[in-house]
Amino acid sequence: MLKKTTIISIILIVLISFVLISYQSKGLLLFDKIHLYSLFYPIDYLQNFFNEILKTKDENRDLKEKLYEMHLQISSTNELIEENKRLKELLNLKERKKEILTIAKIIKRGANKFxxxxxxxxxxxxxxxxxxxxxxxxxxxxxxxxxSEDFSEILLITDPNFSASVRVERNRIEGVLSGAGTNLCLLKYIPLEEEIMVGDRLITSGTDGIFPEGLSVGVVRKVDRKRGVFQNIEVVPLQSELKIEEVAILKSLP
Structure with missing residues (x-):
């Protein structure tokens, strides 16, 4: 036999269930919906928040890719503009100097370490x-x-094996230019009594049978008269060997 209190509890539960069913059946579900929405709203909010973050990250990535593409296009365009400018200047030089044979592009550095x-x-x-x-x-x-048929090798003026007859533009003193093996050149065979000054510009003299007269060569960087028979003179080439991209080949002297 069930206890009296147990029976009463069962009856109360059944009555409450009927009341709730009746409460819902009368269309009073709005409270429950609002209550449930209030429970799940933070979850929906967080989900939407993280979705927005992911969407923003994707948009930022796409924007970065487009910016890089634009940067590469601009860099490529600027490089073409600079190359076009250099080629035009060389072509103008060719028009002025009829002894220019052709214009060429540097394709690689020499492999010989000497x-x-x-x-x-x-x-x-x-x-x-x-x-x-x-x-x-x-x-x-x-x-x-x-x-060769399609390519040629150029000995740079900074190589110790290079030599050219030059003169000082200011006072017409003549000497021989050779490479120092670095990014500099040396002006050789200038007697101690001759006046050479830092900043003096050198041009080819045309007396060696290879280089025509009047080509710009370099600027005197340092003068040392302390030892030897001749002055020790360092020269900075006007054309840096690290910045050569296109060159003009001159015809041989007659």
Missing amino acids: LKTVWIDKGKKDGVKVNMPVITINGLVGKVIFA
């Missing part, structure tokens, strides 16, 4: 020959030391 050279994309089929002078719009670069 020589300071560069290779160009022009060769015998373009008329290039050994000992032809090589210049840029800034000044003397070197001379051709080897030519």
